[in-house]
Amino acid sequence: MNFSWRRAKSVAYKEYKHILRDPFTLAVTLILPMIFVGMFGFVIDLDYKHMRVAVRDNDQTSVSRRFLQEMASSGYFDLSPVHTPAAADRALEQNASPALLVIKRGFGRNIRAANPEKPAQVQLLADGTDNVQASIMGSYMQGVVQKANAVFMRDNPELAGGAEGAARLAGGQIRSRFLFNPELNSRWFIVPALSTIIIGFLAIVLTALTVAKEWENGSMELLLSTPVRPSEIVLGKLVPYFVLTFLDVLVVFVLAVYVFRIPFLGSFLFYMAACWVYITGALALGLVISVVTRQQQAAIQFAFAVGLLPSFIFSGFIFPIENMPAFFQYFTALFPQRWFLLISRTVFLSDAAPATLAAAFGAIGLFAAAMILLAVHKFKTDVEP
Amino acid sequence: MNKTDIVISVKDLTVSFGSFKAVDGVSFDVHRGEIFGFLGANGAGKTTTIRTICGILNPSAGSVTVDGQDVSRSTAVLKPRIGYMSQKFTLYPDLTVHENMRFAGSLYAMSPKQIDERSRKLMEFIGLPQNLPDPVSHLSGGVKQMAALASALLHDPELVFLDEPTAGTSPQTRAAFWALIRRLAEMGKTVFVTTHYMDEAEYCGRIALMERGKIIALGTPQELKEEFFPVKPLEISFSATVQHELREALKQAGIVSAVFGNNLRVRASDRAVLDRACAPFAGQFDVREVPPTLEDVFLQAVSGRENK
Numbered sequence: 001m002n003f004s005w006r007r008a009k010s011v012a013y014k015e016y017k018h019i020l021r022d023p024f025t026l027a028v029t030l031i032l033p034m035i036f037v038g039m040f041g042f043v044i045d046l047d048y049k050h051m052r053v054a055v056r057d058n059d060q061t062s063v064s065r066r067f068l069q070e071m072a073s074s075g076y077f078d079l080s081p082v083h084t085p086a087a088a089d090r091a092l093e094q095n096a097s098p099a100l101l102v103i104k105r106g107f108g109r110n111i112r113a114a115n116p117e118k119p120a121q122v123q124l125l126a127d128g129t130d131n132v133q134a135s136i137m138g139s140y141m142q143g144v145v146q147k148a149n150a151v152f153m154r155d156n157p158e159l160a161g162g163a164e165g166a167a168r169l170a171g172g173q174i175r176s177r178f179l180f181n182p183e184l185n186s187r188w189f190i191v192p193a194l195s196t197i198i199i200g201f202l203a204i205v206l207t208a209l210t211v212a213k214e215w216e217n218g219s220m221e222l223l224l225s226t227p228v229r230p231s232e233i234v235l236g237k238l239v240p241y242f243v244l245t246f247l248d249v250l251v252v253f254v255l256a257v258y259v260f261r262i263p264f265l266g267s268f269l270f271y272m273a274a275c276w277v278y279i280t281g282a283l284a285l286g287l288v289i290s291v292v293t294r295q296q297q298a299a300i301q302f303a304f305a306v307g308l309l310p311s312f313i314f315s316g317f318i319f320p321i322e323n324m325p326a327f328f329q330y331f332t333a334l335f336p337q338r339w340f341l342l343i344s345r346t347v348f349l350s351d352a353a354p355a356t357l358a359a360a361f362g363a364i365g366l367f368a369a370a371m372i373l374l375a376v377h378k379f380k381t382d383v384e385p
Numbered sequence: 386m387n388k389t390d391i392v393i394s395v396k397d398l399t400v401s402f403g404s405f406k407a408v409d410g411v412s413f414d415v416h417r418g419e420i421f422g423f424l425g426a427n428g429a430g431k432t433t434t435i436r437t438i439c440g441i442l443n444p445s446a447g448s449v450t451v452d453g454q455d456v457s458r459s460t461a462v463l464k465p466r467i468g469y470m471s472q473k474f475t476l477y478p479d480l481t482v483h484e485n486m487r488f489a490g491s492l493y494a495m496s497p498k499q500i501d502e503r504s505r506k507l508m509e510f511i512g513l514p515q516n517l518p519d520p521v522s523h524l525s526g527g528v529k530q531m532a533a534l535a536s537a538l539l540h541d542p543e544l545v546f547l548d549e550p551t552a553g554t555s556p557q558t559r560a561a562f563w564a565l566i567r568r569l570a571e572m573g574k575t576v577f578v579t580t581h582y583m584d585e586a587e588y589c590g591r592i593a594l595m596e597r598g599k600i601i602a603l604g605t606p607q608e609l610k611e612e613f614f615p616v617k618p619l620e621i622s623f624s625a626t627v628q629h630e631l632r633e634a635l636k637q638a639g640i641v642s643a644v645f646g647n648n649l650r651v652r653a654s655d656r657a658v659l660d661r662a663c664a665p666f667a668g669q670f671d672v673r674e675v676p677p678t679l680e681d682v683f684l685q686a687v688s689g690r691e692n693k
Contacts, residue, residue, distance in 0.1 A: 004494070006491065006494065007491070007492055007494075010488055010491035010492055013488075014477070014480070014484075014488045017479075017480055017484060018477070018479060018480075021479040021480070021520065022479070217473075217474075217475075217477075217478070218471060218473030218474060218475045219475045219476070219477055221436075221441060221471045221473060221475055222469065222471060222475040222489075223492075224441045225439050225440070225441055225464065225467060225469040225471075226464060226489070226492040226493065227461065227464045227465050227492060227493065228492045381441075381460075382441050382442050382443055383436060383441050383442055384402070384442055384443065385402060
């Protein structure tokens with residue numbers, strides 16, 4: 001007796017009825033993504049703006065004031081002048097401001113002199129206990145310095161008198177240009193990645209319960225005494241939850257594009273295909289957990305561990321993979337979250353040809369196939385405890 | 386009975402869970418069209434045996450064959466022929482009876498029309514109302530059991546396995562169950578049923594008594610009674626004041642006794658021995674012969690084994 005589509009269809013129809021009869025799960029499944037997206041999209045803003053900086057201006061010239069004006073107008077910094085060294089120390093120690101900017105005496109003179117041997121200098125002392133903010137301040141500060149240089153050159157044509165002079169002022173600086181997300185808007189970066197987290201998590205939890213539930217309430221014993229086969233049960237359980245999870249994908253997509261106005265430049269069809277494959281893999285992983293644990297309590301704990309941790313830690317959602325030690329870079333390749341995150345961010349923000357993502361697509365496809373086979377293979381067909 | 390009538394053949398079946406032998410070297414045959422009863426206390430190994438025959442548990446040793454085919458190697462062929470009602474309640478509690486039936490039937494490749502027709506007949510016979518609108522979880526225990534039985538019989542299986550089908554149901558429900566079981570046997574189905582109600586065992590064609598993983602007695606109810614009670618058991622009525630002394634005296638004489646209400650039931654192969662033991666209590670007791678019940682047989686079989 002071979003695989004029967006009809007029996008698989010019966011299982012799917014029964015699962016669909018289970019879903020309809022359980023409004024709580026249904027509501028959670030459809031509302032949770034909205035909460036997630038809302039939370040990450042509105043509340044969590046990784047863009048640093050209006051960082052408080054104490055300023056000790058020892059130069060007190062029109063040039064130094066022009067520099068500070070440039071700094072304030074960037075919008076990244078809120079400046080509060082301090083007038084004594086003691087006040088400057090206090091500002092740092094009491095956490096009133098996370099950074100102190102010191103302009104040395106002779107700043108204006110050095111600018112005017114434009115002597116490469118004696119460059120004009122400012123010093124930024126940033127509180128390293130928040131290293132993220134400190135490094136962001138550092139890079140924003142570079143932007144301010146560049147812009148100030150340009151302003152000084154424009155205001156003082158003498159400085160830019162020769163190509164040599166211009167090169168002297170601007171030379172030796174690194175110039176970064178951010179492609180695809182020129183403002184480094186963190187919302188653009190995070191919201192497309194959210195579908196990875198939400199699907200990865202919800203899909204695993206949804207199916208992790210289904211087989212374990214049948215073992216616990218005894219219906220598995222009956223199923224096993226009928227002609228139904230593990231492959232039919234696995235397929236039958238995948239289909240309804242696939243539809244449910246795909247609704248979540250659409251919810252996240254609509255919120256991202258129409259509420260958060262995140263550009264979607266890539267191939268929609270390719271993105272959908274990637275979603276289908278990724279969902280299938282995550283659902284099948286949930287089934288593997290369910291088939292192996294056979295207990296809802298254990299299954300849900302596994303699902304949380306397997307669904308949440310890699311999504312956040314090994315996907316590149318929070319920690320960039322390029323900065324990981326070599327071993328972990330390879331290790332993350334085992335998790336489909338990493339690959340789908342790459343696909344998701346790329347198709348939202350760039351119009352790169354789908355072919356460039358072939359490897360990532362292949363990886364999630366491989367994962368999905370492996371999980372389905374594993375779920376069928378590990379399916380216990382006798383009731384031995 | 387004719388050899389070809391053997392449908393289920395169990396040989397030296399052992400099922401172990403770790404070091405625990407739930408079933409320990411059991412052998413028996415079940416004939417086509419008979420009601421085969423399995424009796425025993427909880428934990429005696431009845432459910433393990435029934436699950437092994439249904440092919441959802443693998444034997445550790447020995448074999449189970451149905452029509453000569455090994456069960457564990459030909460499940461695909463055998464499963465459609467088997468109807469199994471588990472001791473656990475196995476219908477989906479969030480679906481209605483009708484939805485449960487539709488699901489169960491479709492796994493046996495029945496069309497919706499066939500399922501509805503068949504379930505209507507079954508329900509009618511068991512006396513269950515049609516089209517209960519509520520999910521199964523809202524139904525009473527007896528109705529649930531009946532629905533589970535109907536679900537197991539839906540695909541008209543020739544081998545029916547019922548694991549304590551009447552546990553916890555009302556006397557009326559039990560009567561309806563047994564009427565259906567007898568009807569099935571009349572139609573030529575083989576029914577394998579476990580129970581711990583001794584009175585139900587009387588309805589069975591043959592019964593096997595199981596105790597701690599072993600079959601300790603096997604035969605028709607009549608055969609078992611004759612085997613264990615070549616002499617009919619005696620019932621002694623006595624005045625309460627002498628109960629302890631009387632029992633002590635019987636024990637001294639090597640006679641097994643059991644208290645049944647205000648009576649003592651004893652099995653004495655030699656009436657003379659009994660009379661001698663009871664002589665000191667003359668006038669305070671009264672002895673008469675009674676027909677043995679299966680309960681007597683069961684107690685006798687268990688205590689006989691323990692004495693060995």
